[in-house]
Amino acid sequence: MPLVVNVSRVDLNLFVVLDAIYTEGGITRASERLNLTQPAISHALARLRELVDDPLFVREGHAMVPTPAAHALIGPVRRALKEIEGSLNRLKQFDPATSTRAFRIGMRHIVESATLPALAQRLRAQAPHVQIVSAHHDRDALHGALATGELDAVIDVLLPRVQHVSYQLLAGGRMVVAVRAGHPRVGDTLDLATYLEVEHVMTSSRRSGPGLEDLALQRLGHERRVAVRCQHHWTACQLVASSDLLLTMPERYAGSANAALGNRLLPFPLATPANDLYLYWHANADAEPGNRWLREQIRNCLADHEPAESA
DNA sequence: GCGCCGTCTCGGTGAAACGT
DNA sequence: ACGTTTCACCGAGACGGCGC
Known part of the structure; x- marks a missing residue:
């Protein structure tokens, strides 16, 4: 031997x-x-x-x-x-009632704050013994994280097509503008001229580069003035509440934080740039029962919590 | 890179030999 | 008599060489 x-x-x-x-x-x-x-x-x-x-x-x-x-x-x-x-x-086979499996879902902090509370509640209700792990993911390493099982699924905006990664639209998204109560320049409506005159706070995990709303403005030859750039929407909402800065953000994340701070939400004064949310998973997990169940729960959860159409 | 072909290896079977 | 081991053989799959 x-x-x-x-x-x-x-x-x-x-x-x-x-x-x-x-x-x-x-x-x-x-x-x-x-x-x-x-x-x-x-x-x-x-x-x-x-x-x-x-x-x-x-x-x-x-x-x-x-x-x-x-x-x-x-x-x-x-x-x-x-x-x-x-x-x-x-x-x-996958039995939610008895499974002790850990589900790892990749999502950015903004998606987590808006999605995870309801999603975790839904998952725990049907599968009381599963563990839910929300983790920040590197968009450039999407395939590797899904292929190795490091992540079971990812919820994010539309990302470049990656071979062997399946994806599905979860929810459409509109943009709204958060503005403090009593703002001296912004009343019940917000026109483009005012939007461009007033200074803005923007959120991004990157140090530089335009947001979706900047790209929409650029296509029409406009440019807004960003006075503060920060990483978290909650911080930005607080800045809006304590200054005359405007914050443009996806409607689905805007409700609770701004309501708590007394900020108003107004329609973005342009044809809204898409802020759709997509679900990503590895093609190898297409038929895997546990992963299918997880995806179904995510889809249903996002559908249930889609913001109502505004007038 | 792909398909074809020959060769080799491995694990299966049935039959016979062997051990208890 | 029964169960195990050994032998000869067979088929499937892996592998390498070759031509396109």
């Missing part, structure tokens, strides 16, 4: 044979159990013997009696076989 066994060179069926001989106490009965001929089991035992450099079973009358090496192997072998069998069964 080599000093170090390379498992890639080992026929794992041999351990099924080991278990069958150990259980049945004979090669003939093991062959019947595995629906193979008796010589096939005998050959498999010979290969096992060569692998572990031990007879494993010695004949005593009409019985095959396990050696100490077989006794030492059978426990780990049975545990491993049971683990593999369990994993294969889990791939074929």
Whole structure:
């Protein structure tokens, strides 16, 4: 036997044979159990013997009696076989009521704050034992994170097409402008001229570069003045409440924070740039029951919490 | 890169030999 | 008599070489 066994060179069926001989106490009965001929089991035992450099079973009358090496192997072998069998069964079926699986969902903080509370509540209601992990994801490493199982799904805006990554539109999105109560320049409506005259706060995880609303303005030859750039919408909403800055943000995230701060929400004064949300997952997980269930819950949750059409 | 072909390896079978 | 091991053979799949 080599000093170090390379498992890639080992026929794992041999351990099924080991278990069958150990259980049945004979090669003939093991062959019947595995629906193979008796010589096939005998050959498999010979290969096992060569692998572990031990007879494993010695004949005593009409019985095959396990050696100490077989006794030492059978426990780990049975545990491993049971683990593999369990994993294969889990791939074929997913039971929310009993599953203890951890679901890892990639989302930006803004998506998390608007989506996770309701989503977690929905998931926990149907699957009380699952663990939900929300994690920041690198958009450039989307495929790797989904392919390796680091993430089960990702919720984000429209991203460049990636091979082997499936995606689906979750919810359409409009933009609104948050403005403080009593703003000296902005009344009940907001026209484009006023929008361009007043200074803005914008949120972005990047240090520079335009937002969706800037791209929409640029297409019409306009440019707004961004006085403050910050990373979190909550911070920006607080800035709006304590200054004359305007904040343009997706409607789906705008409600609760601005309401709590007393800010008003007005329609964005242009044909709204798309702020649609998409669900991403690896194509290999298309038919995987647990992943399908998760995607269904995310879709239903986003559909239930879509902002109502404004007049 | 792809398909075809020959060769090799491995695990299966049936039959016979062997051991208890 | 019964069960295990060994032998000869077969088929499937892997692999390498070759031509296109």
